[in-house]
Amino acid sequence: MRKISDWGNYPVIEAEVGGFDTAEQLRAKLEMPGSVIAYGNGRSYGDASLQENILLVRRFNKFLSFDETTGTLRCQAGALLSEILDVFVPRGWFLPVTPGTKLITVGGAIAADVHGKNHHVDGSFGQHILSMDVMRNDGSVVTCSPEENAEFFQVTVGGMGLTGVILNATFRLKKIESAYIREETVRAANLDEIMDCFEASGDWTYSVAWIDCLAKGDALGRSIMMRGEHAASGELVNPKHRRAPLEPRKGLQLGVPFTFPNFALNKLTMNAFNFAYYNKCRPGTHQSIVDYNAFFYPLDAIDNWNRIYGKRGFTQYQFVIPKAAGREGMRKILTRITESGLGSFLAVLKLFGEQESFMSFPMAGYTLALDFPISTQAMDLFKELDAMVADYGGRLYLAKDSRMDAEMFGKTYPNADEFRQAIAMLNEGGTRFASLQSKRIGITD
Numbered sequence: 001m002r003k004i005s006d007w008g009n010y011p012v013i014e015a016e017v018g019g020f021d022t023a024e025q026l027r028a029k030l031e032m033p034g035s036v037i038a039y040g041n042g043r044s045y046g047d048a049s050l051q052e053n054i055l056l057v058r059r060f061n062k063f064l065s066f067d068e069t070t071g072t073l074r075c076q077a078g079a080l081l082s083e084i085l086d087v088f089v090p091r092g093w094f095l096p097v098t099p100g101t102k103l104i105t106v107g108g109a110i111a112a113d114v115h116g117k118n119h120h121v122d123g124s125f126g127q128h129i130l131s132m133d134v135m136r137n138d139g140s141v142v143t144c145s146p147e148e149n150a151e152f153f154q155v156t157v158g159g160m161g162l163t164g165v166i167l168n169a170t171f172r173l174k175k176i177e178s179a180y181i182r183e184e185t186v187r188a189a190n191l192d193e194i195m196d197c198f199e200a201s202g203d204w205t206y207s208v209a210w211i212d213c214l215a216k217g218d219a220l221g222r223s224i225m226m227r228g229e230h231a232a233s234g235e236l237v238n239p240k241h242r243r244a245p246l247e248p249r250k251g252l253q254l255g256v257p258f259t260f261p262n263f264a265l266n267k268l269t270m271n272a273f274n275f276a277y278y279n280k281c282r283p284g285t286h287q288s289i290v291d292y293n294a295f296f297y298p299l300d301a302i303d304n305w306n307r308i309y310g311k312r313g314f315t316q317y318q319f320v321i322p323k324a325a326g327r328e329g330m331r332k333i334l335t336r337i338t339e340s341g342l343g344s345f346l347a348v349l350k351l352f353g354e355q356e357s358f359m360s361f362p363m364a365g366y367t368l369a370l371d372f373p374i375s376t377q378a379m380d381l382f383k384e385l386d387a388m389v390a391d392y393g394g395r396l397y398l399a400k401d402s403r404m405d406a407e408m409f410g411k412t413y414p415n416a417d418e419f420r421q422a423i424a425m426l427n428e429g430g431t432r433f434a435s436l437q438s439k440r441i442g443i444t445d
């Protein structure tokens with residue numbers, strides 16, 4: 001038994017934890033009675049990859065094949081996105097979709113069907129999977145794709161590890177000419193301005209906004225949008241970049257050496273941070289060339305930044321509401337968050353495009369993601385926010401969740417009942433796949 005948690009350090013549990021190097025070793029583990037769940041790199045925030053028996057997938061991380069003409073990569077599910085980037089960016093290839101951290105596994109990217117700054121153009125990670133192999137609870141391996149065993153494929157993408165263990169996946173990387181991004185930053189004075197900016201940025205491949213959730217009144221929703229495109233080699237101005245366009249600058253890696261005391265992150269420090277960050281960006285629109293790590297993964301430059309939230313841990317409240325409800329809904333929800341004074345210094349706003357999937361989180365609309373240190377006041381606030389999100393026809397992201405109840409899940413995910421039935425059927429005989437989250441939100445018992 002050992003102590004283990006996901007990124008938010010809430011909850012922390014004692015569990016039997018073991019990895020595997022081969023499919024045969026995994027099959028042997030699945031012969032044991034009880035229930036299990038796959039654990040990728042623990043970058044989901046809550047308890048999606050936690051329960052009393054945990055299967056670590058990280059060691060299962062080999063690249064199996066790569067086709068230089070089409071960019072088609074086949075790799076084992078424990079490979080990190082960062083490992084893919086390290087090998088393939090220098091050869092001129094990039095991920096089709098990437099979240100705000102590259103320290104996640106391919107299996108975790110499929111199971112949560114992660115989204116990136118290009119969702120409105122390229123959809124979610126699962127939409128780029130050409131095929132994958134999944135080991136079911138009886139040790140059999142199902143090969144599935146949008147065409148082959150299509151129903152099983154649909155419940156596995158966004159299925160949070162409840163259909164089996166993803167062993168490997170095939171997907172296409174995208175061609176790039178440089179490791180740099182042509183970035184444009186735009187400062188928006190309030191919520192209306194940033195929403196207008198999103199509406200006008202549909203042609204940009206990547207767009208996201210950092211939003212100051214502590215600003216009130218006329219400044220409610222003041223933000224900085226960052227939008228970008230992969231830079232062509234001819235667009236690079238710095239001679240060093242031009243000489244080696246596919247070799248990104250080596251950034252400084254910082255670390256948080258210990259868990260902060262709970263009082264360290266208070267309203268004052270958060271206000272100061274938000275004020276400094278907003279004012280760092282001058283009014284108007286500014287262009288620059290930045291390396292891909294700075295654009296996509298600024299937080300990865302600080303190891304263990306989750307420790308600043310102290311021993312009690314933290315959670316991220318990420319919701320999406322349909323575009324039609326966007327302006328009014330976001331204003332009301334944001335007002336409630338700012339009133340509470342519990343808001344975080346990390347809040348991200350994004351406009352999603354359309355998505356037709358069985359269980360995935362994105363829908364055409366606005367999504368906001370905020371970190372909150374765990375406290376009873378925050379838990380009470382989330383209940384209020386849940387009611388507003390549900391009323392506006394929205395939902396919460398399972399990859400960030402550690403506290404939603406079964407009622408909220410059932411009424412906000414339209415396929416919740418069918419998903420529950422499908423998982424019950426797949427779990428018959430042999431080991432069961434279940435997580436603390438799947439039990440809490442009523443998918444498994």
Ligand SMILES: Cc1cc2nc3c(=O)[nH]c(=O)nc-3n(C[C@H](O)[C@H](O)[C@H](O)COP(=O)(O)OP(=O)(O)OC[C@H]3O[C@@H](n4cnc5c(N)ncnc54)[C@H](O)[C@@H]3O)c2cc1C
Pocket residue numbers: 006007037038039040041042043044045048049057077078098099100101103104105106107108109111112113114115116159160161162164165166167299399400435
């Ligand atoms: C700083 C930060 C920024 C983030 N930004 C974004 C973002 O922009 N967009 C976004 O969508 N997400 C984002 N996330 C969330 C993250 O991308 C997802 O939670 C992702 O699923 C984590 O992958 P993981 O490999 O760490 O898996 P884990 O967190 O260990 O597991 C996540 C889920 O995947 C399942 N799983 C893992 N491996 C397998 C496998 N081989 N087979 C079957 N199931 C498996 C687990 O059972 C669990 O249900 C962010 C997280 C952090 C910490």
